[in-house]
Structures are given as C-alpha cells and as structure tokens.
Amino acid sequence: MHSDAFDRYHHGHSLIHDLDPRVKVVVTVAFILSNALLPDAAWLAFLLAWAFILIANALSGLGLGFTFRRSFIALPFALAAITALFSIPGAPVMSFRFLMQDFTITDAGLLRFVSIVIRSWLSVQMAILLVAVTEFPKIVHALNHLRVPTILTVIISFLYRYLFVLTDEVMRLLRAREARSAGAAGKRGGGSVMWRARVVGNMAGQLFLRSYERSDRVYNAMLARGYKGELMTIHPHRFQAGDLLIGLLALVCLVLMQVAGRLP
Amino acid sequence: MHYSPVALHIPDGFLSLVVSLICWAITAVLLAMAVSRTNKSLGEKQVPLMGVMAAFIFAAQMLNFPVAGGTSGHLLGGALAAIVLGPWAAMLVMTAVIAVQALLFQDGGLLVMGANILNMGLITAAIGYGLYRGVANSSRNTKLAVAGVAAWLSVMAGALATSLQLWLSGTSNLQTVVIAMLSVHALIGVGEALITVAALAFIMQTRPDLLDETSASARGGRGWVAAGVVLSLAVVLLSPLASAFPDGLNRVAEDLGFIHIAQSGSGPLAGYSVPFFADASLSKIAAGMIGALVVLAVAIIAGRGLQKKTS
Amino acid sequence: MTDVVSVRDLHFSYPDGHAALRGVSFSLCAGDKVALVGPNGAGKSTLMLQLNGILIGRGEIAIGDMRLTRDNLPVIRGMVGLVFQNPDDQLFSPTVFEDVAFGPLHMGLPEAEVFKRVDAALESVRMTSYRDRLSHHLSVGEKKRIAIATVLSMNPSVLILDEPSAGLDPRARRRLINLLRELPITMLVSTHDMKLVEELFPRTIVMDEGLIVADGVTKEILEDETFLNAHGLEKP
Numbered sequence: 001m002h003s004d005a006f007d008r009y010h011h012g013h014s015l016i017h018d019l020d021p022r023v024k025v026v027v028t029v030a031f032i033l034s035n036a037l038l039p040d041a042a043w044l045a046f047l048l049a050w051a052f053i054l055i056a057n058a059l060s061g062l063g064l065g066f067t068f069r070r071s072f073i074a075l076p077f078a079l080a081a082i083t084a085l086f087s088i089p090g091a092p093v094m095s096f097r098f099l100m101q102d103f104t105i106t107d108a109g110l111l112r113f114v115s116i117v118i119r120s121w122l123s124v125q126m127a128i129l130l131v132a133v134t135e136f137p138k139i140v141h142a143l144n145h146l147r148v149p150t151i152l153t154v155i156i157s158f159l160y161r162y163l164f165v166l167t168d169e170v171m172r173l174l175r176a177r178e179a180r181s182a183g184a185a186g187k188r189g190g191g192s193v194m195w196r197a198r199v200v201g202n203m204a205g206q207l208f209l210r211s212y213e214r215s216d217r218v219y220n221a222m223l224a225r226g227y228k229g230e231l232m233t234i235h236p237h238r239f240q241a242g243d244l245l246i247g248l249l250a251l252v253c254l255v256l257m258q259v260a261g262r263l264p
Numbered sequence: 265m266h267y268s269p270v271a272l273h274i275p276d277g278f279l280s281l282v283v284s285l286i287c288w289a290i291t292a293v294l295l296a297m298a299v300s301r302t303n304k305s306l307g308e309k310q311v312p313l314m315g316v317m318a319a320f321i322f323a324a325q326m327l328n329f330p331v332a333g334g335t336s337g338h339l340l341g342g343a344l345a346a347i348v349l350g351p352w353a354a355m356l357v358m359t360a361v362i363a364v365q366a367l368l369f370q371d372g373g374l375l376v377m378g379a380n381i382l383n384m385g386l387i388t389a390a391i392g393y394g395l396y397r398g399v400a401n402s403s404r405n406t407k408l409a410v411a412g413v414a415a416w417l418s419v420m421a422g423a424l425a426t427s428l429q430l431w432l433s434g435t436s437n438l439q440t441v442v443i444a445m446l447s448v449h450a451l452i453g454v455g456e457a458l459i460t461v462a463a464l465a466f467i468m469q470t471r472p473d474l475l476d477e478t479s480a481s482a483r484g485g486r487g488w489v490a491a492g493v494v495l496s497l498a499v500v501l502l503s504p505l506a507s508a509f510p511d512g513l514n515r516v517a518e519d520l521g522f523i524h525i526a527q528s529g530s531g532p533l534a535g536y537s538v539p540f541f542a543d544a545s546l547s548k549i550a551a552g553m554i555g556a557l558v559v560l561a562v563a564i565i566a567g568r569g570l571q572k573k574t575s
Numbered sequence: 576m577t578d579v580v581s582v583r584d585l586h587f588s589y590p591d592g593h594a595a596l597r598g599v600s601f602s603l604c605a606g607d608k609v610a611l612v613g614p615n616g617a618g619k620s621t622l623m624l625q626l627n628g629i630l631i632g633r634g635e636i637a638i639g640d641m642r643l644t645r646d647n648l649p650v651i652r653g654m655v656g657l658v659f660q661n662p663d664d665q666l667f668s669p670t671v672f673e674d675v676a677f678g679p680l681h682m683g684l685p686e687a688e689v690f691k692r693v694d695a696a697l698e699s700v701r702m703t704s705y706r707d708r709l710s711h712h713l714s715v716g717e718k719k720r721i722a723i724a725t726v727l728s729m730n731p732s733v734l735i736l737d738e739p740s741a742g743l744d745p746r747a748r749r750r751l752i753n754l755l756r757e758l759p760i761t762m763l764v765s766t767h768d769m770k771l772v773e774e775l776f777p778r779t780i781v782m783d784e785g786l787i788v789a790d791g792v793t794k795e796i797l798e799d800e801t802f803l804n805a806h807g808l809e810k811p
Contacts, residue, residue: 112434123276157315200328215309220624226649
C-alpha cells in the first residue's frame with residue numbers, strides 16, 4: 001500500500017473549496033467552540049448545527065452525506081462517557097442486570113450522554129469537511145497567518161512532507177519483517193513478546209537514525225539554497241471581500257444556534 | 265491506513281469548555297517557553313531536525329508488534345523523543361504530531377487539542393526526560409532501565425491526566441474512568457517501555473554520540489529532574505487514590521468549585537461486591553478491573569471493525 | 576575571460592581523519608558541460624559540497640571572479656546551484672511552489688520577483704503546470720526535474736548535479752538527458768551512468784581516492800579500457 005492513502009483532500013472547485021483557508025479554519029474552530037458552548041439537550045440547536053453541516057457539505061459539492069459517512073471515527077471514545085448514563089442523579093429510565101450488577105440509567109444521565117455524543121459527532125464532521133476541501137499546506141498557511149509560531153508551522157510542514165517518505169520506510173520495514181517471519185509448521189512463529197518488542201525497537205532505532213541522517217541532508221539542501229537560520233514564508237493568499245462575507249455569515253449562523261440552544 | 269487505538273486522543277465534545285480552555289492555557293504557556301528556548305539556545309540545524317523527527321515519531325507510532333489476544337504493542341513516543349531530542353524540542357515535535365493527527369486525520373479534536381498535547385506531548389516529555397536526565401551519568405543498563413520505567417510512567421501519566429480531565433468535565437465517573445484507563449494503559453505502557461528501551465539500546469550502540477552526557481545535560485537543566493520526579497510521584501500516588509477512594513477527590517474538586525455537575529451517584533460498578541473479596545475497597549478495585557476489561561474488549565472489537573472498514 | 580569555476584589545490588579531511596580530497600584542481604569555462612566520474616568514495620560528493628561552501632577545506636575556490644570565503648557564502652550559494660542526489664532531500668516543502676520559491680525567497684528577493692523566478696524556473700524544466708502540486712505526489716522523474724527548478728530559480732551561474740539519472744526509468748531518464756542538453760548553463764554532473772557521460776558531456780573529470788586522475792575529452796577517456804578498469808569504471 002502506498003501512503004497516499006493519507007491524503008484527505010478531495011479535489012474540486014466549489015464555493016467552499018475556493019474560500020480563503022483562514023476563513024475555513026476560523027469557522028471550523030468557531031463551530032466546534034459553539035458546540036461546546038451549547039447546553040445539554042439543546043435539541044433545536046443540535047439540529048441547526050447539523051443543518052449547517054449539511055449545507056456546507058452541499059456547497060462543497062462532495063454530496064450531502066460526505067461527512068456523515070466518515071464521522072464514526074470518534075465513536076469508540078463514547079465509551080468514556082458511558083458512565084454518565086448511570087452516575088448522574090435523576091429519574092430512573094431503565095434498569096438492567098449485567099455482570100451480576102444492577103445498572104440504572106437515569107433521564108439526566110441519558111440526556112448528558114446523548115448530548116456529549118452528538119456534540120462530538122457534529123464537531124468531528126466539521127473537521128472532516130475542513131481537510132476534505134482544503135489542501136493541507138493551505139491549512140498550515142492559515143495557521144501561520146493566524147499567529148501560530150512559525151517554528152511550529154514549519155515543523156508541521158516538514159512533518160507533512162516527510163510523513164509520506166517515512167511511512168513508506170515503515171511499510172518496507174514491516175514488509176521485510178513479515179517476509180522473514182516464517183513459522184515452522186504447527187508452531188506459532190514470531191518468538192516471545194520480548195523478542196518481538198526488541199525487533200520493533202530496533203526498527204524504531206533504525207528509523208530514527210535514518211531520519212536523523214536525512215535531516216542532515218535536508219539541512220544541507222536548505223543551506224545550498226540560501227537558508228541562513230531564519231525561515232521565510234510566502235503566502236499567495238489574498239483575502240477577498242467574498243471570503244469575509246461568507247465567514248461573517250457563518251459566524252452569524254453560529255450565534256443564532258447559540259440563541260436557539262438557550263430558548264426556554 | 266489505520267492507527268493502533270491509542271485511547272488518549274480525546275475527540276471534541278468530551279471535555280467541557282472550561283477544562284478544554286484551561287488545558288489550552290497550560291499548553292500554550294509551555295509551548296511559548298519551548299518556542300523561545302529552541303529559538304535561543306539551539307543551532308539553526310534544529311529546524312529541519314525537529315521537522316524530520318516529527319515525521320519519525322508519526323511513522324514510528326505505526327510500528328507495532330502483536331502481544332496477545334489481538335492487542336498490539338506500539339509506541340506513543342513522547343519519552344523517546346524527549347530523551348533523544350531534549351525536552352523543549354520534544355514538546356514542539358510532539359505538538360506537531362498531535363496537531364497533524366487532529367487536523368489531517370481527526371484523531372483527536374481541535375478544541376481539546378490543548379489537552380491532548382498536554383497529556384501526550386508535554387507530560388510525557390517531562391517525565392521521560394526528567395527521569396532519564398537524573399541518571400544521565402550512570403551506566404548504560406541503569407539508563408536503559410530508567411528509560412523503560414520513564415516510558416511506562418509517561419503513558420500512565422498521560423492516561424491519568426486524560427481520566428482526570430474527563431472526570432472534571434463531567435463526562436466520566438472518576439473511579440471507573442481512572443481504573444479503566446490505567447489498567448488499559450498499564451499494558452500499553454509495557455509496549456511503550458519495551459520499544460523505547462530497544463530503540464535507545466540500538467542508538468547507543470550505533471550512534472552513541474547522539475546520546476552522550478554533555479549533550480543530554482545541555483538540552484535542559486536539573487529542574488527537569490525535579491519536574492519528572494514530581495509528575496511521576498503524582499501518578500504513583502494519585503492513581504490508587506482516585507481508583508480506591510474517589511470520594512475524597514470528588515470532595516476536593518467540589519470544594520474547589522471545579523465540578524458543575526454532581527457526580528456523587530454511584531458508578532456502574534460501584535457498590536457491587538465481588539463475593540470472593542470481603543474488603544470493600546478491594547472489591548471496588550476488582551469491580552473496576554472487570555469494567556476495564558469490558559471496556560478493553562469493546563474497544564478492541566470497535567477498533568477491529570474500524571480497521572476493516574478503512575484498510 | 577574568467578572561468579566560471581576554478582578550484583586550486585583543494586584539500587579536505589573529515590573530522591574522523593579520513594582525507595576525502597587530497598589536492599584537487601580544475602576549472603570550468605562558461606557553457607562547459609562536464610561529467611565527474613569515479614568509484615564510490617572517490618570524493619565526488621565532498622567536492623560538490625565544497626563548491627557550495629557547505630564543507631570548507633584548504634585550498635582555493637573561485638566562482639566567477641569571486642573567491643569563496645565564509646563571508647560571501649550567501650552570494651556564492653546563489654551562484655552555485657547544487658542539486659542533491661535524493662530528490663526527497665532536495666524537495667523539503669509540501670508544495671512545488673514553496674520549494675522552487677525557497678531559494679529566491681531566502682536570497683531576499685521581493686515577492687513579485689520571487690513569483691517571476693518560480694514561473695521561469697518551472698518553464699525551463701517544462702513543469703509549469705506542476706506549480707501547485709504536492710511534492711509527495713510526484714514521480715521520481717518529476718521530482719528530479721523540480722529539484723533542478725529549485726536551484727534554477729536562483730539564476731545560478733553554474734549547475735552542480737549529483738547522480739541526476741539514478742533511479743529513473745528509461746523514459747524519465749531520456750527526458751532528463753534532453754533537459755540537461757537544452758539547459759544553457761555551465762554544469763558539472765557527478766554520475767555512474769557512463770552512457771549518459773558518453774552521450775552528453777564533451778569533457779570528463781575522473782576522480783579516485785581524493786585526486787583527479789584524468790581530465791580531458793570524454794571520447795579519449797572512454798576509449799582507454801585499462802584506465803577505466805583501474806578506477807572502478809566501465810566502458811559504456
């Protein structure tokens with residue numbers, strides 16, 4: 001497998017694709033912030049937030065269900081919130097016995113659990129949409145514009161550039177291990193856990209040294225092209241009036257959602 | 265492409281706004297210090313080095329080895345990064361890794377990224393470097409042993425911090441989440457420790473110059489030893505306290521006004537007594553372990569399901 | 576007329592004591608296209624890093640009429656375009672544009688000029704449409720061409736290439752040869768590809784064990800099979 005599978009960008013031309021990356025990053029973060037601000041059981045607001053995502057999906061030309069289909073990634077983490085079902089005092093909704101233990105789900109607990117899961121599920125969809133409609137280097141540019149320290153955005157750029165090169169190396173190492181880990185018939189191959197851990201540790205050590213040496217060569221390549229210890233970046237993005245308008249419109253929608261979430 | 269299920273990547277929605285923002289504030293302060301330190305004290309070569317090393321950590325997290333029953337050991341890398349790069353550089357490197365995981369793969373949220381960086385990047389680096397720095401002048405075997413312990417503790421510290429944040433956010437019951445997280449990560453931490461030690465041994469053998477004592481001490485002052493020891497002690501002391509006597513911590517949190525939502529009710533397994541244990545707190549721990557195993561089983565099943573879908 | 580590159584009695588030892596260059600002298604005239612051949616460890620790569628001042632040894636190097644010193648390194652690096660063997664080391668930015676812009680940007684050129692340089696450099700390697708592509712999406716052959724563009728954008732007076740044809744399939748190799756032939760610039764190319772040497776370079780420098788053992792007309796050097804074998808080379 002080639003690590004191109006890492007790419008999350010879906011090429012296209014749409015209103016959302018062509019939006020300034022700064023607007024997209026700000027709106028995404030604001031949307032997630034807005035979700036966190038919504039009180040539990042703000043059903044109307046949750047519904048509006050979902051509508052917001054559906055509209056964004058539609059405008060991006062990726063199809064209404066695009067982010068929905070990819071949104072289950074954070075679901076396993078919902079386990080962490082399961083205890084909320086039982087531990088928040090309220091009227092019992094349902095009781096059952098499991099592992100010789102009585103469980104009582106309370107109404108307040110249920111509301112809290114469902115609210116947490118919905119908030120998470122809405123937030124992750126927005127993040128999915130952001131990388132689907134914005135090439136990653138542009139997101140990094142946006143971060144740079146939004147005053148994230150240059151050293152961090154530069155490290156992120158390098159990480160993005162070399163994650164493809166290094167994960168290919170990992171794939172080769174793992175494939176080489178597989179090719180050599182034949183087991184005798186009827187016996188489980190692979191040695192003890194300690195031995196297997198040492199093999200992986202050696203791989204990590206080897207990968208580290210290769211990466212270290214590569215960083216030397218990259219440094220030379222930077223020096224050869226005039227790098228003097230200070231990194232300069234160039235940003236071909238120009239803020240258009242339309243970008244500002246759409247950004248403001250989105251933020252107004254978020255404010256309306258907050259109002260809706262607080263209606264009695 | 266799939267990832268090993270590291271339960272430490274908190275998605276958005278699971279931490280309350282207040283907890284998220286407090287964690288972001290702590291993280292931002294530490295990162296600002298790291299940025300100014302690395303800008304000041306380290307050579308210009310540091311930029312490509314940290315960049316490629318971030319890619320290394322990212323790629324190394326994909327290395328895994330089967331342990332038993334479908335689980336696999338793998339690397340988080342915070343302690344290893346801190347030992348080989350020094351604490352400040354490691355913090356920046358881990359931050360970049362966590363940021364890319366969140367931005368590109370939605371592995372971890374954005375609003376909660378401060379917490380994720382704190383748990384997986386900053387605390388792990390402080391423990392990994394601090395403990396290792398304390399024995400930097402000792403024999404090879406001592407250094408490796410301490411590195412292993414530090415790697416294990418760093419994972420446990422990350423898990424404990426994650427649990428506490430979930431509890432303070434009113435998402436999880438303190439006792440359950442602490443026991444579940446710590447028992448899962450006690451295992452994951454063993455994988456972390458084994459890989460970290462083996463990787464360090466490999467580097468010591470092939471490029472000892474990268475790990476020599478002078479460069480190790482040049483990367484951070486003795487203060488790191490204190491920080492590492494204090495954090496480790498906090499893990500060692502807080503973990504049993506939180507899992508066996510959650511009421512005390514709950515009480516403290518309430519008195520401090522941290523908790524908005526009362527969590528005084530019983531956890532899913534609290535109040536239950538396993539027949540073979542007469543002692544109440546022992547049975548509580550046992551109950552927690554059962555809960556943890558259930559959580560682990562579900563996590564593995566869910567993880568496998570996801571793997572099949574994505575690969 | 577001054578030589579574009581002149582090197583006199585260059586010595587260099589690595590910190591571990593290994594003497595990589597033991598008195599190297601040669602010069603390149605404007606428009607020269609010269610092959611640099613020799614077995615691995617002959618000192619070719621070390622020599623190339625010297626010409627750009629990444630390694631600094633004993634002896635004299637002049638680019639144009641400017642002597643290389645630590646003080647004028649930035650200027651020299653703009654005049655000597657060094658392309659490394661592995662394009663994954665050379666292309667360290669996420670996008671093609673950023674990589675080609677890196678040189679001019681770090682030379683302190685104004686933004687408008689940087690954009691102009693990028694377009695011109697991509698045009699001369701025939702990769703204009705790749706401007707906004709992501710580096711990791713390129714094939715090896717495309718990466719090699721972009722790598723050349725990343726130094727052409729600095730308008731160098733000499734181009735120094737390390738193993739440009741290594742790892743290329745026949746078609747990509749052919750395209751690269753055509754590109755090197757068309758580029759109107761002085762170049763010194765280190766390679767093991769003797770067919771490439773025969774086809775493209777009128778003059779060849781042979782190095783072995785830190786010394787130049789031959790410097791002359793390619794055709795004559797390639798005729799002498801005993802000489803080639805003595806220095807770990809093969810007749811194409």
